[in-house]
Amino acid sequence: MATPKKKSASKSTKSTDFAAAPINKALTKEEKIDLYRTIIGIRRFEERSLRAYNQGKIGGFLHLYIGQEAVAAGIVSLMEENDHIITAYRDHGHALAVGMSMNECMAEMYGKHTGCSKGKGGSMHFFAPDKNYWGGHGIVAGQTPLGAGLAFALKYKGLKGCALAFLGDGAVNQGSFMETLNLASLWNLPVIFVIENNGYSMGTSLKRSSAEENLAHRADGFDMEWEVCNGHDVYEVREVANRAMKRAREEMKPFLLEIRTYRYRGHSVADANHEKYRTKEEIEEYKRTKDPVNVIRQKLIDEGVMTEAEAKKIDQEKKDEAEASAKFADESPYAPRSEIQTDVYSEVDNDTEGKLKGTYFFND
């Protein structure tokens, strides 16, 4: 990869001491520990879900976020009342970061009625509109125009906020994303496109899929500001994303943020070949030096925010919570068959007086 260049109108911190950046300095001790709690929570949840998948308890696909946790945790920690978030199918981390419970997320993956979508969406389709979280979308880049739409609505309604549209490095080559970049810039929408660049679109490396490997540079073609940062240090993620989000809220301008991160696991668990398209050493090197869990834990211990023992305790709590969520999911019932045809049409679901005309469903 070429050295990332920066092109940002706002002040950028040259220093690598992101902990000292005002947005991070302002964090209370408890808020810092919460960041660790979120990051380790995502990790333990996903490890547990992987076990459930391997046991055959979870069907379909399982796209793990392991290795990327600091990105969702960092950015979500900056969200304000009128900020909204949408992502693709690697959506567990964002879901837990916005405050969805492990129970509802695990149960959704088990396909159970107690899941966040009653077992109708599965792993790739978590939603929590009450937490400004709009999914969880299965088609690569398909969520990006929706993200611009959330920003459009904020602007239309005169609300001060921003939309965060997450995508992977594979999504940058989809037409819908490029169309959306143009629209967002043309209409000055307060949306931040966050490319979580983990280096691989499924099994194809960045080098083999993108002519311009500096993905953020694509913003130049749409007269949009961009920046590149690393995703393993939650402080760095927060410092950089905060500037983009502030700018979006205050100046009604879009931003393209490329975050260099890494996933330890395959594209999905079905991707058993992931050690063939990259080396074991590459994975181990990242784990050893840049693991987002270790990075924040060590920083907080060094800062004296928490002790090793406290870190271990939180870790254990999250392991227990993940274990309990698997038990909860396992013991939960599936939705009754009658639920197959609910949540299809809002007007049907809310037709309490039976005034709707005509046939909506064609079963025989």
Added chain:
Amino acid sequence: MALITYREAIKQALDEEIQRDENVCIMGEEVAQYNGAYKVTEGLWAKHGDKRVIDTPISEAAFSGLAIGASALGVRPVIEMMFMSFSYVAIDQLFNNASFCRYMSGGLMNIPIVVRGPANGGTNVGATHSHTPENMVANHPGLKVVCPSNAYDAKGLMKAAIRDDDPVFVMENTLLYGEKWEVPEEEYIVELGVANILKEGEDMTIVSHGRCAMLSLQAAKTLEEKHGISVEVVDLRSIRPLDEETILNSVKKTGRALLVEENKPYCGVDAQISHIIQLKAFDYLDAPVHRVSSIDAPQIYAKPLEDWQIPNEERIIEGALKCMA
């Protein structure tokens, strides 16, 4: 009642809904400053301004998806496809996201958008601009689709579609834009899921939708005058939801059914309606259900051939006589 064009009726619906609800806005290619490729939105930008009537770049996928995202937060966008054929560029947005986000969120997300534009052939423009995808839309639970055949229905259905909390496709027809019908001055709505009996009759039922319903009405008059056959014409108006009751009551009365649509026949809307009739009115049928659809090939460019490819009065009469034989 005023005699106005189908185009004017749609414009009135849009204009009135923009005034009624501050969340309603119109988006699409050339809808604002150019006044609409087919002039359906003529004057609306001058009247309501940039916020409510919005020109988009030629990016159907992006503005369709943007409308979906915006609708999640309460905006009610009406997006124009210059041709409904262009919705194919936005299939992932319209047929995955608009149709399924509510379901996949367990009912937590609503998508109150309207997708409107002409969906017809017969205009001598070749296969890429002549799609009639109401069958494709109807095949996606979560979506609704209506096909107004006249100005009165166009206005009433458009208003109902805009007020609906689900995504609704309104399939218009460029060949009808300039045709005139009587439309009341006062406010009215045509509910989704209610068919219209355009003409009562005794000997056979023609079930149709969109412009074909008007052709069928014409053919019914000829059949009565020249062949002494009394034909009842049912205009579906709404494809999903579907007014099964009106179809079945009519077929039970006449004992014969001819289904007329501009869709290609294989998996067309009428394939489903034919199934419903045989299942639910089997004992009432005096003849097999017959169909007149577009001739099963990509839309041909050559005008005289295209005029034969899509249903016309001659082909409908031919189909009706077969059904009566």
